[in-house]
Amino acid sequence: xxxxxxxxxxxxxVMALALARALKADTVYDRILGVNMVGTxxxxxxxxxxxxxxxxxxxxxxxxxxxxxxxxxxxxLRFFEYTASxxxxxxxxxxx
Numbered sequence: 747x748x749x750x751x752x753x754x755x756x757x758x759x760v761m762a763l764a765l766a767r768a769l770k771a772d773t774v775y776d777r778i779l780g781v782n783m784v785g786t787x788x789x790x791x792x793x794x795x796x797x798x799x800x801x802x803x804x805x806x807x808x809x810x811x812x813x814x815x816x817x818x819x820x821x822x823l824r825f826f827e828y829t830a831s832x833x834x835x836x837x838x839x840x841x842x
Contacts, residue, residue, distance in 0.1 A: 747798070754794050761787045778822060785815035 761784055768780025789812040796804020 750794055750798050754791060754798070757787050757791050757794065761791070774826060778819065778826075782815065782819050785819075786812065789815065 764780050764783035764787065766780075768777050768784065771777040771780055789808045792811060793805050793808040796802060796808065
C-alpha cells in the first residue's frame with residue numbers, strides 16, 4: 747500500500763510538471779502535448795485511486811477517460827492541422 751501511495755504522489759508531481767510545460771510552452775503543439783500528458787496521468791491516477799480504495803469499477807472510469815482524452819487530442823490536432831494550412835486573407839490580397 748505504501749508503494750501505491752508513493753506512486754500516486756509521483757504521478758501528481760509529474761502532472762504538475764506537465765501542467766507547467768503546457769503553460770510555459772512556446773508552440774501550440776508543445777501546449778497540446780502538455781495537456782495530453784496531464785490527461786494521461788489523470789487516467790493513471792484514477793486507476794491507482796480505485797485500487798487503493800478497493801473500487802475496481804474505477805478502472806472502467808479510467809479507461810473511458812483515457813479514450814475521451816485520446817479522441818479529444820485527435821480532434822484538436824486535426825483542427826490545428828486544417829486551420830494552419832489555410833492561407834490568411836492578408837497574404838492572399840498581397841499576392842494579387
